[in-house]
Amino acid sequence: MEKKKALKRLCLLILALFFAVIFFVWLLDPFYQYHEPFFGLKKVLYDRDNQVPGTIRSFEYDTVILGSSVAENFDSSFIDSTYDCETLKIIRASGSVADLLYYLEQAHEEQDLERVFWCLDIFALTAPMEVTLYGEDIPRYLHTENVLDDIPYIFNKEVIMKKIPMMLAYSFMDINTGGHAYDWSADKTFGAAKAMTAYAKPEDSGTVESRDFSSEKALIGQNIESVISEIKSHPEVEYTVMFPPYSLLWWDCGYVNGEREKYGYILEQVLSELLECENATVHFFMAEKDIVCNLDNYMDMIHYTPQINQYMLDGVAQGTHEVTKDNLGEILTKVEENFDYIISEGIYEYYPKK
Amino acid sequence: MLFNSVFFITTFLPLALLGWYLLQQLNNPIYAKVFLVGMSLWFYGYYNPWYLCVLLLSLFGNYGCSVLFEKVREQKKRKMVLALGLFVNVGLLFYFKYFNFFIDNCNYFLHTDISIEKIALPLGISFFTFQQISFIIDRYQQTAPDYTFVDYVCFVTYFPQLIAGPIVLHSEFLPELSARKNRKVDWELFFDGVMLFILGLGKKVLLADMLAVVVNAEFANVAYLDGVSAWVTIICYMLELYFDFSGYCDMARGIGKMFGFHLPENFNSPLMATSVKDFWRRWHMTLSRFLTTYIYIPLGGNRQGKWKKCRNLLVVFLVSGLWHGANWTFVVWGLLHGAAMVWEALFPKLRFRQEALSRLCTGIYVTLTFAIFRSDSLAQAGQLFRQLFTGGNTGFFAGMCNTLQFPETYAVVKALEMVAPQLLNPFYMACMLLLLGIALWLVRGKRAEVWIEEKGRTWKGLTTVAILFIWAFVSLSQVSTFLYFNF
Numbered sequence: 001m002e003k004k005k006a007l008k009r010l011c012l013l014i015l016a017l018f019f020a021v022i023f024f025v026w027l028l029d030p031f032y033q034y035h036e037p038f039f040g041l042k043k044v045l046y047d048r049d050n051q052v053p054g055t056i057r058s059f060e061y062d063t064v065i066l067g068s069s070v071a072e073n074f075d076s077s078f079i080d081s082t083y084d085c086e087t088l089k090i091i092r093a094s095g096s097v098a099d100l101l102y103y104l105e106q107a108h109e110e111q112d113l114e115r116v117f118w119c120l121d122i123f124a125l126t127a128p129m130e131v132t133l134y135g136e137d138i139p140r141y142l143h144t145e146n147v148l149d150d151i152p153y154i155f156n157k158e159v160i161m162k163k164i165p166m167m168l169a170y171s172f173m174d175i176n177t178g179g180h181a182y183d184w185s186a187d188k189t190f191g192a193a194k195a196m197t198a199y200a201k202p203e204d205s206g207t208v209e210s211r212d213f214s215s216e217k218a219l220i221g222q223n224i225e226s227v228i229s230e231i232k233s234h235p236e237v238e239y240t241v242m243f244p245p246y247s248l249l250w251w252d253c254g255y256v257n258g259e260r261e262k263y264g265y266i267l268e269q270v271l272s273e274l275l276e277c278e279n280a281t282v283h284f285f286m287a288e289k290d291i292v293c294n295l296d297n298y299m300d301m302i303h304y305t306p307q308i309n310q311y312m313l314d315g316v317a318q319g320t321h322e323v324t325k326d327n328l329g330e331i332l333t334k335v336e337e338n339f340d341y342i343i344s345e346g347i348y349e350y351y352p353k354k
Numbered sequence: 355m356l357f358n359s360v361f362f363i364t365t366f367l368p369l370a371l372l373g374w375y376l377l378q379q380l381n382n383p384i385y386a387k388v389f390l391v392g393m394s395l396w397f398y399g400y401y402n403p404w405y406l407c408v409l410l411l412s413l414f415g416n417y418g419c420s421v422l423f424e425k426v427r428e429q430k431k432r433k434m435v436l437a438l439g440l441f442v443n444v445g446l447l448f449y450f451k452y453f454n455f456f457i458d459n460c461n462y463f464l465h466t467d468i469s470i471e472k473i474a475l476p477l478g479i480s481f482f483t484f485q486q487i488s489f490i491i492d493r494y495q496q497t498a499p500d501y502t503f504v505d506y507v508c509f510v511t512y513f514p515q516l517i518a519g520p521i522v523l524h525s526e527f528l529p530e531l532s533a534r535k536n537r538k539v540d541w542e543l544f545f546d547g548v549m550l551f552i553l554g555l556g557k558k559v560l561l562a563d564m565l566a567v568v569v570n571a572e573f574a575n576v577a578y579l580d581g582v583s584a585w586v587t588i589i590c591y592m593l594e595l596y597f598d599f600s601g602y603c604d605m606a607r608g609i610g611k612m613f614g615f616h617l618p619e620n621f622n623s624p625l626m627a628t629s630v631k632d633f634w635r636r637w638h639m640t641l642s643r644f645l646t647t648y649i650y651i652p653l654g655g656n657r658q659g660k661w662k663k664c665r666n667l668l669v670v671f672l673v674s675g676l677w678h679g680a681n682w683t684f685v686v687w688g689l690l691h692g693a694a695m696v697w698e699a700l701f702p703k704l705r706f707r708q709e710a711l712s713r714l715c716t717g718i719y720v721t722l723t724f725a726i727f728r729s730d731s732l733a734q735a736g737q738l739f740r741q742l743f744t745g746g747n748t749g750f751f752a753g754m755c756n757t758l759q760f761p762e763t764y765a766v767v768k769a770l771e772m773v774a775p776q777l778l779n780p781f782y783m784a785c786m787l788l789l790l791g792i793a794l795w796l797v798r799g800k801r802a803e804v805w806i807e808e809k810g811r812t813w814k815g816l817t818t819v820a821i822l823f824i825w826a827f828v829s830l831s832q833v834s835t836f837l838y839f840n841f
Binding site: 002003009013014018021152155156160161162165169 | 360364541542544545546548549761762764765768810811813816817819820821823824825828829830831
């Protein structure tokens with residue numbers, strides 16, 4: 001064969017293989033950049049940072065669950081059946097308000113949302129307001145619709161040889177599908193022994209004074225303002241804001257680090273502001289003493305079992321933990337009482353007094 | 355910019371080729387040459403534009419020497435120009451490459467406390483400095499003509515060879531740059547170039563980078579290695595270095611052919627060498643050529659008796675060691691190769707009768723010395739050698755094989771985890787043996803160009819190369835940088 005002819009054949013072969021790869025990745029599309037799954041495959045969601053942007057663009061939904069990793073174990077099928085809706089989970093591990101609002105704005109652009117369930121972490125209200133979803137280490141293809149940006153997605157060995165086989169296997173084995181999108185609880189151990197490994201309680205040194213946080217107030221204010229303006233700018237959407245129950249380890253850790261006054265301030269500010277929003281209901285689980293003070297519900301300082309997630313959804317549906325202008329003072333007092341109990345008694349049920 | 359990057363393959367290279375051949379159609383070839391220089395400078399300054407300043411400074415300095423050689427006829431003054439040129443080149447190299455090392459050693463041996471900011475090493479500085487030293491020496495000896503500035507800049511900055519060689523001589527490159535026949539695409543040569551580039555890409559991405567996973571993990575844990583795993587680690591490193599550097603050179607030569615240039619060969623089955631002397635005839639051949647022509651022969655070569663020959667060999671390998679890096683490990687590595695060359699010069703007949711045994715012993719010696727080359731310090735090298743010879747077999751090898759977590763094996767690993775977890779370790783071991791087996795088989799196999807000539811045009815050959823290309827291309831998002839950039 002002449003070399004010129006051989007070169008043409010080589011180019012044709014390479015082109016054919018290129019198109020085969022493009023077609024294969026487009027067809028199975030593990031990050032859902034282009035479409036919902038074909039051939040009756042289930043929606044498999046197991047890789048939040050890579051999959052959330054694509055699902056916002058490609059899926060059909062009218063409700064979203066917004067939150068950090070503590071929101072991942074919510075069974076969204078419960079919401080679907082209770083409220084007769086189609087739910088998508090939008091998760092950012094840090095729970096950063098700026099990042100979640102960025103995602104939520106995309107969701108508003110793509111779909112006509114009816115409900116937003118926001119599992120709001122109070123530690124996220126002290127985070128910087130910069131969106132951290134695009135940067136040098138984050139692939140551009142996730143957030144753009146430019147075909148050229150998709151080259152590293154389509155021609156990517158990890159996508160072809162890891163993500164696609166994993167997606168197919170999970171689809172057939174029914175893992176991370178349906179209401180259990182991003183659910184990480186299956187291979188985790190919960191219990192006091194495991195949770196306590198996440199917190200080395202320092203030696204007691206008398207009463208800890210709260211540290212001055214006046215320099216953080218502006219940032220806290222910005223975060224709260226962003227949440228409130230999001231809610232107010234979409235009066236057609238019903239917002240359900242939940243405050244998740246962190247373990248007593250988290251509360252004690254906050255106390256020994258002088259954060260007690262700050263937590264109180266944040267809660268007072270955010271709750272009173274939220275109560276001014278007509279299209280939002282607020283459900284408060286942080287002061288659930290029976291849950292918070294039982295470390296068997298946890299795997300570390302903040303992550304709890306899926307049963308707690310379900311308890312929260314039940315509470316929301318039944319309105320048992322709803323905050324109103326009338327009971328706000330009572331709830332804030334309960335938080336302070338719980339705080340006192342945890343630092344004086346609750347924590348010593350697990351750690352020795354030193 | 356890296357050859358093994360999506361941007362280079364899909365955008366830079368096609369653009370460079372298209373511009374080069376289109377501009378060659380104009381009557382004046384200077385446009386094509388200026389375009390090529392522009393593309394080369396873009397290539398060089400892609401990650402750090404500041405490196406361009408060093409390259410341009412070096413270019414102007416050396417071309418200035420060349421101009422002076424043309425104007426100055428008096429021998430004494432010519433010598434002064436040469437001395438100045440050499441001083442500036444070596445000075446530049448010393449400052450960027452060795453100054454930190456020099457200060458560290460001053461502090462250590464003289465108990466001083468000098469502290470300076472770490473000086474960043476510009477990419478490929480050793481390559482373009484040596485290339486230009488050879489040019490000004492040739493200009494001094496009047497064996498190089500007075501090239502135009504554009505031709506000279508084209509020669510030094512030509513991107514396929516700029517940052518990791520091969521070290522091209524002006525007499526090899528510049529006549530081809532001006533040749534009329536090169537102004538049209540030579541499809542025969544273009545085909546060879548494409549094939550060579552793909553085979554080089556495969557060597558780098560699919561072999562060297564896979565071996566690098568093991569090597570990097572184990573060199574970070576030398577203290578935990580047992581004898582077996584230490585030997586496997588250093589063999590993996592030898593193979594990684596070979597496939598990494600020879601893969602890069604194949605890509606460089608392949609791109610050269612696409613442009614119509616013949617860059618010199620840099621490797622000729624070096625791991626099949628039957629002696630250290632033979633190894634250096636096959637490994638990094640353009641460096642050996644430079645050191646022989648510009649250091650060994652001017653020192654007297656082998657013309658002044660056995661002892662001076664031995665001295666010259668040691669000097670050459672000391673320079674070679676230092677050229678590779680500013681660390682005592684490179685110095686010791688160079689001296690050990692020099693010592694082996696001296697031994698072979700003193701006892702040329704003391705050899706095994708069986709070629710296979712000579713190959714094996716040379717391979718072991720070279721692999722052991724390159725273990726020092728790879729070590730971060732002499733202390734780490736010492737520890738590695740202790741593990742090699744006294745580490746025994748503690749079963750660490752099985753754990754070492756577990757580092758081979760590649761996307762290619764992911765589905766099998768997950769399936770085994772669920773169905774037969776007891777088979778995971780044997781599976782990883784089989785992967786390691788397979789990887790080593792393929793690498794060693796390729797070391798013994800035909801050179802890339804011979805294979806292209808014999809099998810490249812068959813359907814089987816073309817399909818193999820097309821699959822290799824796609825496999826390497828989809829692997830590009832997770833590849834490491836080239837080992838020879840910092841030399």
